[in-house]
Amino acid sequence: GVARNLGLFHSISGQVLGHVLSGKGKNDVSALADISSRWTDFTGTEFVVGRTLYDTASALNQNITESYLNASATFGDEDGNWRFSPKVRFSRLSDKNQRYTGQAEVSRYLNHRQNFRAIYQYVYDHMRDLSSFYYSPQELQEHQLGLEYAPKFKHAEPFIRYLPGYGQERGVPSGLIQELEIGLPLKWGEETSFGPYFAYSKTPTYRRNTYSAVFSHRF
Numbered sequence: 001g002v003a004r005n006l007g008l009f010h011s012i013s014g015q016v017l018g019h020v021l022s023g024k025g026k027n028d029v030s031a032l033a034d035i036s037s038r039w040t041d042f043t044g045t046e047f048v049v050g051r052t053l054y055d056t057a058s059a060l061n062q063n064i065t066e067s068y069l070n071a072s073a074t075f076g077d078e079d080g081n082w083r084f085s086p087k088v089r090f091s092r093l094s095d096k097n098q099r100y101t102g103q104a105e106v107s108r109y110l111n112h113r114q115n116f117r118a119i120y121q122y123v124y125d126h127m128r129d130l131s132s133f134y135y136s137p138q139e140l141q142e143h144q145l146g147l148e149y150a151p152k153f154k155h156a157e158p159f160i161r162y163l164p165g166y167g168q169e170r171g172v173p174s175g176l177i178q179e180l181e182i183g184l185p186l187k188w189g190e191e192t193s194f195g196p197y198f199a200y201s202k203t204p205t206y207r208r209n210t211y212s213a214v215f216s217h218r219f
Helices: 057-061
Strands: 002-006 010-019 028-040 043-053 065-076 082-093 098-111 116-127 140-149 159-168 175-183 186-188 192-203 206-217
Antiparallel strands (some): 065 082
């Protein structure tokens, strides 16, 4: 990947990844381009366009890919206590399906020194067509309220985020949902980091576990 600053308040970056798959899936590449802007000390925007593999086992075996556009913004107050983050995402899959996602998150620090933040999150997610190869949310709406703990140390930036809530989706009973993220990135200087990551999410019709280890080095 490469990154460049465009003046003091804007930056652009690009990334290309190769994917080597086992099973029936074909080896492929993913790519993205990102434009980030910092309009004030408390306001920022980001736009991302890209292409990637659709990451369920059945979709990988069918060689399904996704082209997407993400747009997000962040608004905060002068003290850094409050933060509002709206996001939208549109994606078109190689099997002609389409997905529309909107998210709004409001959060507030409970204690700056202890790095606890209370979070409310609303999500709307809809897939135009149902598919047997991947999760296809049908007018899913989620309301979640939880906590995030993200302390910063000299050589580590661990974080944990837990959002229980209530979800409803067309055609199925509503019910309790939850989302959990845990990460332990370790830092060597300002350029290099490595760490494990785990995520779990549950909606009225779907459960997902994600395990990964991420290594990053900036040249």
